[in-house]
Amino acid sequence: GTFNNLLETYLNMSKNYWVIDTDAGVDDCQAMVLGISAMHRELIDIVGITAVAGNVGLPQALINIAQTLKSCGEENLPFYPGAVSPLVAPLKVAASIHGEDGLNNYWKLNGKSKEGLPSPQEKHAAQAIIDLANEYRGELSITTIGPLTNLALAVSLDPSLPSKLKRVLVMGGAVHALGNTSFVAEFNIKSDPEAAHIVFQKFPRIEVLPWETCIAAEHQFSYEFLEQYLSRASDKGVFIKEITKVEEGKSSVFFCDPLTLCVAVDETVAKRVEEREGHVELTGTLTRGMTVVNWGCSDEKEVNEGTGVRNLRIIEALDMQKVQELFLQSVI
Numbered sequence: 001g002t003f004n005n006l007l008e009t010y011l012n013m014s015k016n017y018w019v020i021d022t023d024a025g026v027d028d029c030q031a032m033v034l035g036i037s038a039m040h041r042e043l044i045d046i047v048g049i050t051a052v053a054g055n056v057g058l059p060q061a062l063i064n065i066a067q068t069l070k071s072c073g074e075e076n077l078p079f080y081p082g083a084v085s086p087l088v089a090p091l092k093v094a095a096s097i098h099g100e101d102g103l104n105n106y107w108k109l110n111g112k113s114k115e116g117l118p119s120p121q122e123k124h125a126a127q128a129i130i131d132l133a134n135e136y137r138g139e140l141s142i143t144t145i146g147p148l149t150n151l152a153l154a155v156s157l158d159p160s161l162p163s164k165l166k167r168v169l170v171m172g173g174a175v176h177a178l179g180n181t182s183f184v185a186e187f188n189i190k191s192d193p194e195a196a197h198i199v200f201q202k203f204p205r206i207e208v209l210p211w212e213t214c215i216a217a218e219h220q221f222s223y224e225f226l227e228q229y230l231s232r233a234s235d236k237g238v239f240i241k242e243i244t245k246v247e248e249g250k251s252s253v254f255f256c257d258p259l260t261l262c263v264a265v266d267e268t269v270a271k272r273v274e275e276r277e278g279h280v281e282l283t284g285t286l287t288r289g290m291t292v293v294n295w296g297c298s299d300e301k302e303v304n305e306g307t308g309v310r311n312l313r314i315i316e317a318l319d320m321q322k323v324q325e326l327f328l329q330s331v332i
């Protein structure tokens with residue numbers, strides 16, 4: 001009766017429901033393992049994973065997600081096939097950086113069988129985002145760790161989506177113009193600038209973990225730390241070890257997507273946040289896909305031709321103590 005309804009409402013309120021939207025490269029899989037492990041410790045509740053083409057094509061992304069779920073003993077967690085290409089731009093996968101399979105040739109090198117992997121749902125990722133947002137109205141958050149195509153499609157199909165989602169947490173953007181895919185643009189934004197533009201226009205408040213924060217020296221991981229992270233005998237631990245390439249001669253490494261999941265699991269991981277107005281450049285000859293942020297212009301509306309709305313919460317500093325704990329707990 002009423003008591004049970006109230007109890008259910010209370011329990012739902014205290015939960016931290018998330019969808020992970022991913023292009024399933026190496027650090028995406030690390031991120032999913034980190035999120036699912038946090039779910040096993042009841043810190044977060046992942047209700048769906050949506051796949052998008054980016055680091056790899058969609059079929060490979062689905063295979064990588066399936067293997068990640070299997071490694072985590074989460075074969076029943078629903079995952080959904082999303083966009084097979086960006087809205088306008090041609091798909092340009094990152095094979096030269098993460099291998100053909102996005103996992104540093106995990107499939108080739110380990111001779112792994114793809115049999116017995118869980119199957120994706122039939123529903124399209126964009127529809128799944130809409131349906132889950134309705135089911136967990138006001139309590140569902142989404143983190144995108146790939147191109148923004150699925151979220152752009154979802155908000156185009158359901159313009160009321162922004163009012164139904166609790167948090168939108170985007171890994172992406174080179175907010176200080178230190179690009180990784182062009183001089184000034186970051187991969188997730190540059191891969192599908194039109195989708196990113198739609199998301200930046202339609203969502204009044206987006207949390208952004210930009211490229212520059214991920215690669216900052218103080219957010220990198222030492223080799224001593226990596227030895228711990230990559231030495232666990234659990235299924236998850238072995239999977240993480242097999243996909244993570246450790247390059248000789250470097251004294252530290254950085255990861256992007258699992259840092260984002262740390263912020264999803266625990267908001268206080270974001271130690272310094274700057275609220276700014278930001279947009280995605282679509283037409284620049286040298287700057288298409290750039291995340292253009294107003295850092296200094298005081299009269300945002302008049303001088304900068306902006307809206308005056310600080311739509312971005314840009315995460316500039318992370319609590320690495322908490323990050324490292326979440327990483328290590330994810331492979332136990």
Ligand code: RIB
Nearest residue numbers: 025027055145187188256
């Ligand atoms: O630019 C960093 C992003 O692209 C991350 O999501 C990572 O997966 C990379 O390939």
Ligand code: CA
Nearest residue numbers: 023028145146
């Ligand atoms: Ca990614």
